[in-house]
Amino acid sequence: MTLKKVNPDLEKERSTCTFNIEELTNLLDTGAHCTAERRAVEDKVFSVKELKDEIPDEFLSHKERYENAIRKSVFLHKVLQETGVKRGVYNRSDKSDFRTTYYSIFKDGSPFMLQYSMFVPTILGQGDSEQVELWYKRALNMEIIGTYAQTELGHGTFIRGLETEAVYDEKTEEFILNSPSLSSYKWWPGGLGHTTNYCIVMAQLKIKGKPYGMQPFIVQIRDEETHMPLPGVKVGEIGAKLAFNTVNNGFLGFEHVRIPRRHMLMRFSQVSKDGKFTSSANPKLAYGTMVMVRVTIVNSAATYLSRAVTIAIRYSAVRHQSKLKQNEPEPQILDYVTQQHKLFIGIATSHAYMFCSYWLWDVYVMYQKEQNVGNFDRLPELHALACCLKVISSSDCTGLVEKCRMSCGGHGFMMSSNLPQLYGISTATCTYEGENTVMLLQTARALVKAWELGSRGRPFSPTMSYFAEKNVPSKWDSSLEGILNAFQKVSIGKLSSSVSSLQEYTKSGLSAEDAWNKASVQLIGAAEAWGRAVVLSIYKSEIERYGQTVSPALKSVLFDLVELYYVHLTLEKMGDLLLYTQLSEKDVVSLRKKYEDLLEKIRPNAIGLVDAFDYRDEVLNSTLGSYDGFAYERLMTEAMKSPLNAEPVNQSFHKYIKPLMKGKL
Numbered sequence: 001m002t003l004k005k006v007n008p009d010l011e012k013e014r015s016t017c018t019f020n021i022e023e024l025t026n027l028l029d030t031g032a033h034c035t036a037e038r039r040a041v042e043d044k045v046f047s048v049k050e051l052k053d054e055i056p057d058e059f060l061s062h063k064e065r066y067e068n069a070i071r072k073s074v075f076l077h078k079v080l081q082e083t084g085v086k087r088g089v090y091n092r093s094d095k096s097d098f099r100t101t102y103y104s105i106f107k108d109g110s111p112f113m114l115q116y117s118m119f120v121p122t123i124l125g126q127g128d129s130e131q132v133e134l135w136y137k138r139a140l141n142m143e144i145i146g147t148y149a150q151t152e153l154g155h156g157t158f159i160r161g162l163e164t165e166a167v168y169d170e171k172t173e174e175f176i177l178n179s180p181s182l183s184s185y186k187w188w189p190g191g192l193g194h195t196t197n198y199c200i201v202m203a204q205l206k207i208k209g210k211p212y213g214m215q216p217f218i219v220q221i222r223d224e225e226t227h228m229p230l231p232g233v234k235v236g237e238i239g240a241k242l243a244f245n246t247v248n249n250g251f252l253g254f255e256h257v258r259i260p261r262r263h264m265l266m267r268f269s270q271v272s273k274d275g276k277f278t279s280s281a282n283p284k285l286a287y288g289t290m291v292m293v294r295v296t297i298v299n300s301a302a303t304y305l306s307r308a309v310t311i312a313i314r315y316s317a318v319r320h321q322s323k324l325k326q327n328e329p330e331p332q333i334l335d336y337v338t339q340q341h342k343l344f345i346g347i348a349t350s351h352a353y354m355f356c357s358y359w360l361w362d363v364y365v366m367y368q369k370e371q372n373v374g375n376f377d378r379l380p381e382l383h384a385l386a387c388c389l390k391v392i393s394s395s396d397c398t399g400l401v402e403k404c405r406m407s408c409g410g411h412g413f414m415m416s417s418n419l420p421q422l423y424g425i426s427t428a429t430c431t432y433e434g435e436n437t438v439m440l441l442q443t444a445r446a447l448v449k450a451w452e453l454g455s456r457g458r459p460f461s462p463t464m465s466y467f468a469e470k471n472v473p474s475k476w477d478s479s480l481e482g483i484l485n486a487f488q489k490v491s492i493g494k495l496s497s498s499v500s501s502l503q504e505y506t507k508s509g510l511s512a513e514d515a516w517n518k519a520s521v522q523l524i525g526a527a528e529a530w531g532r533a534v535v536l537s538i539y540k541s542e543i544e545r546y547g548q549t550v551s552p553a554l555k556s557v558l559f560d561l562v563e564l565y566y567v568h569l570t571l572e573k574m575g576d577l578l579l580y581t582q583l584s585e586k587d588v589v590s591l592r593k594k595y596e597d598l599l600e601k602i603r604p605n606a607i608g609l610v611d612a613f614d615y616r617d618e619v620l621n622s623t624l625g626s627y628d629g630f631a632y633e634r635l636m637t638e639a640m641k642s643p644l645n646a647e648p649v650n651q652s653f654h655k656y657i658k659p660l661m662k663g664k665l
């Protein structure tokens with residue numbers, strides 16, 4: 001038997017873990033059977049030699065990277081098909097599908113990404129049964145590859161401002177798609193550049209000169225045999241970006257392109273042969289795919305962070321620097337409490353959003369069932385939750401991914417650490433699927449509406465039910481329940497103050513719109529505060545629920561993280577709490593001590609906690625974060641892959657440097 005070689009620092013760390021790592025992995029995977037299934041798929045995927053990169057992606061040209069990503073996407077599709085994986089990729093019907101870790105074989109995203117995440121879900125969500133039957137099968141077999149083309153050069157946020165038109169021609173029973181201006185060109189859809197041959201186009205429907213709002217159309221853009229753009233279709237790639245460079249985001253314009261009437265997805269709204277429009281029960285149903293994707297982003301954000309924190313904590317355990325005590329060797333940098341302060345909150349935040357994402361997914365599935373029988377009552381609350389949790393998960397996790405990168409010092413700046421790429425794909429979540437400020441304003445709109453209705457006696461929806469409580473001052477209480485209560489007070493305080501400002505501004509003569517704009521900094525604060533109260537509440541209640549079934553050792557460490565999360569947020573938001581609750585300086589002093597004690601308590605479990613995320617080396621893709629902890633050896637091996645290291649002297653020396661040295665330039 002050959003013994004696995006592991007850096008002694010990591011061996012030591014693993015020996016201090018107080019809980020069963022596998023038990024936590026199973027919990028994060030939503031069940032032992034899900035862990036087993038995930039690992040079985042990973043075994044398959046990572047054994048396919050075509051899915052391995054010979055040369056690191058960052059040394060390839062833009063074109064080569066794209067071609068490599070296509071090659072890998074095709075092999076991945078094939079192996080997943082053989083493995084029988086459909087869930088998660090095509091239709092997330094189960095939350096266990098969230099940990100599709102094999103997707104990390106694309107450091108910068110797959111050009112097939114939108115096929116799985118939005119094209120197919122839109123067919124399923126917006127098509128009527130006949131359309132689903134036709135298009136879903138074709139997409140499932142990859143006979144057609146599609147994307148979701150909504151954003152235009154001129155408008156992404158303001159969907160009502162989209163300019164792409166779909167004009168119905170009842171004589172031929174066709175829609176005519178047209179891009180009337182440069183700003184109406186679609187811009188951003190993943191895979192659109194050179195990969196997809198179909199797409200969902202969100203366009204303004206017009207019948208006999210009358211507008212009927214944005215509707216989804218399924219449009220063929222390239223020939224299925226030659227892949228040439230069809231007549232009247234202008235399509236290409238938008239160029240290099242901060243990240244997503246292998247996603248092949250594209251542009252698209254139409255010059256009077258005709259598509260059959262039945263290519264409008266007609267589950268909710270219909271256009272009859274003679275041009276009669278039947279409106280959906282709720283016009284916002286056309287925005288359904290966005291709600292679904294926002295819900296799933298909460299999990300993606302948590303996942304990116306959990307990868308970054310695994311890398312940073314493992315590296316911090318093997319990296320030694322400076323002196324803590326003069327006569328002792330250089331300590332592991334993880335022994336510096338400032339380092340623990342940067343990183344342990346990353347573990348807790350990742351747990352918080354992961355457990356919240358599972359809860360939110362259940363809320364979404366429940367709503368779907370109700371929607372199927374014509375009940376849309378919960379849509380406003382779901383929309384507000386999806387917007388707000390998308391925002392705070394993406395911004396918190398991205399901030400912490402960057403913190404992980406910085407916590408690795410210079411080596412965290414290496415592409416081979418994979419931290420820069422993780423930051424790139426993570427920060428994209430702050431922009432796509434609804435820019436974060438805009439999503440907070442949507443949340444605020446729902447909160448203000450609920451507040452005003454509430455003041456007229458209407459009941460609050462479950463996540464806003466605490467609005468009904470009188471905001472009477474009470475003694476500060478540092479228990480979890482007490483802190484949650486305090487954050488709810490902050491949320492009530494900020495919302496009530498925003499509403500007062502709105503009322504004052506309108507009383508002073510401003511229009512409702514100008515009053516809203518003037519108070520909007522307060523409004524996004526109120527929206528964020530509601531989101532914080534929701535996450536604190538759900539994270540705690542989910543861990544209390546799981547705490548009843550897991551071992552006492554795991555329960556204890558899960559609660560250490562919940563406490564860390566609560567106390568960290570309390571110290572971060574001290575200003576708000578001082579304003580809206582009875583928090584005193586004395587309480588802050590004791591909370592700081594509590595925080596320092598918690599860091600100390602979590603320290604022996606730090607490596608165990610990140611091991612429990614169960615990211616194999618192929619998933620982490622990082623010189624700094626490998627399971628064995630041999631960071632320096634890996635850094636050197638990767639550096640030797642630089643094409644510049646293939647020859648001792650580069651030709652530019654003879655061409656430029658030498659003439660310069662000899663004064664012969």
Ligand SMILES: CC(C)(COP(=O)(O)OP(=O)(O)OC[C@H]1O[C@@H](n2cnc3c(N)ncnc32)[C@H](O)[C@@H]1OP(=O)(O)O)[C@@H](O)C(=O)NCCC(=O)NCCSC(=O)CCCC(=O)O
Pocket residue numbers: 113117148150151156157158159160190284287288290291293379380383432433434435438442445446449
């Ligand atoms: C900002 C808004 C919400 C404004 O929309 P609007 O029609 O102008 O709305 P309004 O007239 O102000 O009315 C608001 C009203 O509509 C409701 N509403 C808005 N959105 C939804 C929804 N999704 N579900 C359910 N309800 C929704 C709001 O709550 C308002 O309701 P109310 O009037 O207050 O009762 C919208 O334009 C929007 O969602 N913009 C963001 C665009 C976006 O998310 N694009 C995503 C493109 S795809 C993408 O990025 C893919 C990336 C994926 C990847 O690469 O992986």
Ligand SMILES: Cc1cc2nc3c(=O)[nH]c(=O)nc-3n(C[C@H](O)[C@H](O)[C@H](O)COP(=O)(O)OP(=O)(O)OC[C@H]3O[C@@H](n4cnc5c(N)ncnc54)[C@H](O)[C@@H]3O)c2cc1C
Pocket residue numbers: 114147148149150151154155156157158187188189190244249428431432433434435436437438441
């Ligand atoms: C990596 C990536 C992938 C993408 N993939 C797709 C895709 O597959 N398909 C697709 O259709 N789209 C896609 N998009 C587009 C994306 O959805 C939009 O970029 C996003 O919704 C933001 O819209 P915008 O670009 O118009 O930003 P803008 O709205 O122009 O935002 C610019 C600034 O204006 C502010 N602002 C705008 N409106 C308001 C307001 N009402 N109140 C206050 N402030 C406001 C914003 O807060 C922001 O600070 C992608 C984008 C990225 C970055």
